[in-house]
Amino acid sequence: MNRQFKEAVIERLLLCSSLLSVFTTAAIIFILLSESLGFFKEVSIVDFLTDTQWTPLFTQKHYGILPLLCGTLLTTLVALLVAVPLGLVSAVYLSEYATGRVRNYIKPLMEVLAAVPTVVYGYFALLFVTPLLKKFIPGLSGFNALSAGFVMGVMIIPLVSSLSEDAMHAVPMGLREGAYALGSHKIQVAFRIVFPAALSGITAATILAVSRAIGETMIVAIAAGQQPNLTFNPLVPVETITAYIVQISLGDTPHGTLEYSTIFVCGLTLFLLTFVLNVVSFKLKRRFQEIYE
Amino acid sequence: MNKAQLDKQVDKLFKFIGIASTLFGLIVLVALVFDVFTDGFKRLNWDFLVSFPSRKPEKAGILSAWVGTIWVMLTTAVLAIPLGIASGIHLEEYAKRNRLTDFIEINIANLAGVPSVIYGILGLGLFVRWLNLDRSVLAGGLTLALLILPTVILSTREALRAVPFSIREAAFALGATKWQVVSQQVLPAALGNILTGIILAMSRAIGETAPLITIGALTYIPFLPESPVSFSNQFPFLQVSSKGFLDAFTVLPIQIFNWVSRPQKGFASCAAAGIIVLLAITLFMNGLAIYLRQKHQKRW
Numbered sequence: 001m002n003r004q005f006k007e008a009v010i011e012r013l014l015l016c017s018s019l020l021s022v023f024t025t026a027a028i029i030f031i032l033l034s035e036s037l038g039f040f041k042e043v044s045i046v047d048f049l050t051d052t053q054w055t056p057l058f059t060q061k062h063y064g065i066l067p068l069l070c071g072t073l074l075t076t077l078v079a080l081l082v083a084v085p086l087g088l089v090s091a092v093y094l095s096e097y098a099t100g101r102v103r104n105y106i107k108p109l110m111e112v113l114a115a116v117p118t119v120v121y122g123y124f125a126l127l128f129v130t131p132l133l134k135k136f137i138p139g140l141s142g143f144n145a146l147s148a149g150f151v152m153g154v155m156i157i158p159l160v161s162s163l164s165e166d167a168m169h170a171v172p173m174g175l176r177e178g179a180y181a182l183g184s185h186k187i188q189v190a191f192r193i194v195f196p197a198a199l200s201g202i203t204a205a206t207i208l209a210v211s212r213a214i215g216e217t218m219i220v221a222i223a224a225g226q227q228p229n230l231t232f233n234p235l236v237p238v239e240t241i242t243a244y245i246v247q248i249s250l251g252d253t254p255h256g257t258l259e260y261s262t263i264f265v266c267g268l269t270l271f272l273l274t275f276v277l278n279v280v281s282f283k284l285k286r287r288f289q290e291i292y293e
Numbered sequence: 294m295n296k297a298q299l300d301k302q303v304d305k306l307f308k309f310i311g312i313a314s315t316l317f318g319l320i321v322l323v324a325l326v327f328d329v330f331t332d333g334f335k336r337l338n339w340d341f342l343v344s345f346p347s348r349k350p351e352k353a354g355i356l357s358a359w360v361g362t363i364w365v366m367l368t369t370a371v372l373a374i375p376l377g378i379a380s381g382i383h384l385e386e387y388a389k390r391n392r393l394t395d396f397i398e399i400n401i402a403n404l405a406g407v408p409s410v411i412y413g414i415l416g417l418g419l420f421v422r423w424l425n426l427d428r429s430v431l432a433g434g435l436t437l438a439l440l441i442l443p444t445v446i447l448s449t450r451e452a453l454r455a456v457p458f459s460i461r462e463a464a465f466a467l468g469a470t471k472w473q474v475v476s477q478q479v480l481p482a483a484l485g486n487i488l489t490g491i492i493l494a495m496s497r498a499i500g501e502t503a504p505l506i507t508i509g510a511l512t513y514i515p516f517l518p519e520s521p522v523s524f525s526n527q528f529p530f531l532q533v534s535s536k537g538f539l540d541a542f543t544v545l546p547i548q549i550f551n552w553v554s555r556p557q558k559g560f561a562s563c564a565a566a567g568i569i570v571l572l573a574i575t576l577f578m579n580g581l582a583i584y585l586r587q588k589h590q591k592r593w
Contacts, residue, residue: 093311215408
């Protein structure tokens with residue numbers, strides 16, 4: 001009896017610790033929504049989505065999310081242009097060409113890239129990459145989307161590479177052997193058989209990389225600037241949604257004001273964007289697992 | 294050249310491109326480390342480690358930053374490790390396959406993908422405002438604990454899954470209860486891998502900047518949190534206080550961020566020296582985790 005009671009108590013306690021995760025999600029959604037509701041009582045949703053200026057700290061106030069969204073998409077795009085080609089080629093190499101020994105040494109080394117704190121990457125983007133790029137691009141501003149995006153891209157190479165390699169690894173050996181039997185070369189097997197067969201997993205990896213780049217904060221806060229700019233020119237300063245949240249948090253904006261509630265609105269926008277991408281990525285990943293496992 | 298020879302050449306070329314792409318990131322990392330060392334190594338001395346931040350770059354140090362990092366990390370570890378392991382045990386060993394379990398799992402998977410700055414907003418709303426903890430060590434530790442919780446849970450589950458079922462069955466056959474099986478057989482067997490996951494999660498938390506800035510951690514702290522243990526010449530000679538957990542704090546990455554954002558050249562060197570310390574800590578922890586993982590790759 002006593003023993004059963006103890007077991008039951010332990011099981012309940014363990015369940016409670018799991019329910020904490022549900023509580024965390026609920027708390028995030030509640031806080032973002034409740035503070036955003038106050039904001040949308042003062043600013044119409046139409047203005048928020050269509051106004052082309054974001055100037056909550058100026059006397060002439062505008063609350064259009066487009067410039068921040070544009071800055072976010074621009075740095076993300078630059079990051080993807082770096083991370084996706086390099087990550088995919090590296091994944092094909094590691095999965096189809098490299099020997100097991102090479103793979104065992106290279107993979108932990110690549111993980112180190114993802115372990116470097118983002119503030120360190122920010123320093124590197126601002127004080128090394130930007131001065132270096134200035135030698136080739138004279139018109140480059142001290143703060144710009146190009147170097148921030150480039151460094152962010154380097155940071156997410158391991159993510160793209162390792163998840164895509166997992167997907168390629170899961171492609172059954174029989175498919176490769178069939179292609180070899182028909183006289184294919186390694187490169188043909190890699191790109192015409194394995195790559196298409198692993199496509200849903202590769203897409204899942206890429207979408208996750210997009211989500212990571214959108215949510216990345218310190219690199220863009222340090223190196224991309226703090227000027228909301230509705231532009232697709234990567235050479236001038238821009239401000240991302242995340243960098244704006246940091247900017248307001250560093251200032252002395254009083255609690256309860258409309259300016260203060262903007263960080264919750266930006267948080268909500270960011271949460272929705274990354275949530276949708278994560279769900280799509282999750283579904284795709286599950287699909288390739290269903291097919292081959 | 295016929296088609297077969299051409300294909301062979303293309304094969305060779307691709308192998309070269311593949312190696313180059315794989316090494317590209319590592320070359321950038323080497324450039325980064327080299328840049329940081331040339332800029333920061335001359336600033337890195339004993340005074341730098343035991344001085345408070347200052348308006349003059351040549352006098353500035355990271356004392357309040359690394360002490361703050363230790364305070365916040367201890368708080369985070371004490372909260373996140375037991376809760377994460379408990380939740381991992383629940384999901385892997387106890388939970389029945391039903392709607393509630395599915396719902397919990399979806400939540401954890403989603404939380405693992407939420408950007409860290411959102412956790413800062415959560416901490417701001419929940420701990421700083423609602424629980425009135427202000428910009429304290431406790432608020433920071435709680436925020437980071439929630440941030441790393443999904444990682445700890447997921448790595449615990451993976452470690453438990455690697456323990457073969459026969460071990461559980463043998464223990465049950467000897468008449469052990471569920472909790473005895475889990476706590477005395479499965480958990481000890483999985484501990485090495487769980488530890489690896491915890492070290493990786495903690496190393497991530499040490500480098501986190503954005504969530505702590507969002508909850509309002511200050512960038513200029515010329516004092517330390519009140520020491521948890523103090524000595525006196527009156528009975529009982531030793532006093533234990535938890536007030537330090539409610540003191541304001543800064544951490545190493547925030548101090549670095551503050552120095553990077555200043556225009557004076559001298560502060561860039563301070564930032565670089567701080568980065569050397571931060572990189573040394575995170576790379577050591579990652580190395581340790583990789584070593585432990587190789588060591589514990591036990592074949593059952």
